[in-house]
Amino acid sequence: MFESLKKKFSRTSEKLEEELIEEAEAEDNLQEESGSRFSFFSFGKKKEEPKEDENLLPEAEESAEEVVEETKEEKKSRFWNRSDDEEETSEDEEADEESPEEKKSHFWSRNKDEEETSEDEEVEEEKKSRFWNRSGDEEEAFDDEEAEEEKKSHFWSRNKDNDETTEDVSADGEAKGGIFSFVREKTIQEKHVEDILFELEMELLQGDVAMEVATEVVESVKNDLVGKKIKRSNDITEYTFYALQDAVKKIISIEGKSMTEMIEEKKSQGEPLVVMFVGINGTGKTTTIGKLANYYLKKGYTPVIAASDTFRAGAIEQVTHHADNVGVKIIKHQKGSDPAAVAFDAVEHARAQGKELVLIDTAGRMQTNTNLMDEMKKIKRVSKPDLVIFVGDAITGNDATEQARKFNEAIDIDGVILTKADADSKGGASLSIGYVIQKPIMFLGVGQGYDDIMEYDSEWMLNQLFSEDDEGLVEDEA
Template structure:
């Protein structure tokens, strides 16, 4: 989901960083290119303390810098000696084993050859000769092993020196932080510098100017429009990001990406977080009052209203509620049979009349049935209609007057992008809808409809359709949406 939006936001962050870096180079404002070993630092950081260093850094404050170096050196030397002793023991065992094996093998081979000349040599000479040969080969093997060990030792010494430098740097920095010699900001900057890997540091602190962001944010706005984000929403996002970025002071180029990420996330969070109660909260309130929650679903043909009613029925059955369905789409051929199929599969009561009958009367009967039988939820299926069809829109208003629904919910197809947003706006103007359900959200790679529709009509999104089965429906969560977009 939202692959297009993710790419647009990532491109914006990268382009702005590159622009600021190029500008700093032109101004000769680049202090250095810092490159550090993330792996070495992370390995050290995973350890809570360096062996041989006092845990209480308050006590360490009284120790001089030279004493601290000596303590660290002593701890590292002791550790190195222990490792060296362990390696020597292993090497000695390997040599002894190899010598014994070599001696036995050579002795056996030589014995076979000497059997042919047993009349010329005694058994004693045979053993002495074998021992001499084996000893010579063992000496050569030992010399070869010593040479290999010398090479390995040189490499290990270099690695130990590098590790020692890293540990010394880490210990000194920690002591500085604890003793108060440097501010918290300096400590954080040092930590960030060692972890970042590669960045440009500026001699003079830079500020992000309006010229820096103008062209890049214009490209972002075009990219959002291409992702089916409504024009009004695109403008709001770009303006919010601009206000947050312009004037920001940066010490290094990596700060640009961090500030841009936070500005984009804040802008999108304000767009998708529409205040309003969820359908489940409203249902709980109605049940507490002893009345059913009446939900009327509207939208154009083919958006998935009937299937959504099946999903909602299944969703609330699993929560312990009993729904009833009103087949108020009495005009479309096969509509009653279609909703009957879902009702039978789920074991839900369906209220229906003959084809062509008054849809408002069907909705009214369903509400009365729910009240009489103590059922908590009424779901009214209506005929699909274009927002421009005046007669059908008037018929929908009549259903609302008669059934008095607690919620009128627009069902839109997320894949239609800006069309879904425009349809929701028109329905809201005609009948004052209370919220939105977006179907096929899982197949929407752009995400423009999900980002726009709630903000445009100022009404919450209740559910997202996420697949074909009855279980494939998700109650809308703005925080979850934000995580999906900025994952």
């Protein structure tokens, strides 16, 4: 998940470290010292402390002592049994002594085997001889080649080799090779980061990150890094890691209430929370409604679904299928009926039955279709939703961000749900969409099952972007 962004961030750190070390080497301001070199993703990683078992009872300790005693007795028993077995074996051997003729036969057989082995050894020696002769030829050929122009110091090359050797990297992201320090403390200057951050900006744009988001990230990192004083190469990696992390944190941390909090607020007023879903066809909007109905049903609430996509008979059947699968009531009219009327009836049903949540499905439409957008505005006027949520496909990247922008301009959306986030390797939409429209991401779809949805958490998102694994992809929503 978000592998593309992770690689871009780590490469930025590596390039800055290379830039500074090359400059220091040219200034004769570089030395190698003992220590562990940290990888980009090792910073911010929490080390788990071993837990002591505080629940060990006295009875358990006594039982453990008994087991030890039993083990000693078993060992003693096995010792005497083994002694008896050896005595019996010795008697059997004496009884089965070979005759002189048999011994002579064995002798000649063994001698023949030794001759064959000797022949094999001679063949092996010949192979070794040919191998060393070939190696010598290769060395002579190599000596005749022109030496490549050195771009890096001996120290930097060796350190890079250590980085590429995965066997030398520990579980905590530490490399066993030496680290570099500077004889005279260096300061990161604008000239050191200018080209590197320009490359980062271009790579972010290629990864479907919105222009304003890429620019904001680069400017924030630049402001954090320029002026930092460094003594060791690990300092460069650490400062770059936290500069990037802080920049991304500002982007993805858009304040907003959770849907669960809003349900509780409306419930205290004796009213249902009304949520209207909008978006284009094919983004998983109807499936997301089924997932949310299941999600809140398991939390103890009673949802009702409004089938307000009356333009297609297939849409009514689809949302009915999801409602039946998760076990919630659906309010629907015939194909071609007024979608606003369906939404209104669903809200009235929820009030009459004391249900806490109304989920309104709407027809998928392109953000450029004026007539359909006007129809959606009518649904909003009639049903008076507490939340209007845009459902976008994470893997469409910039398209999802642009769609959200247009829908927000047309009907003022309140939040976003991104589907297929688990299949999003680039991460552009997840990083950009909330910042561009200044509305929070509320949920992420992380699979095809009804349970594969999770409430969005900016800290979780940050961890996904700045960790080497995808642990905790789906949280327990029960």
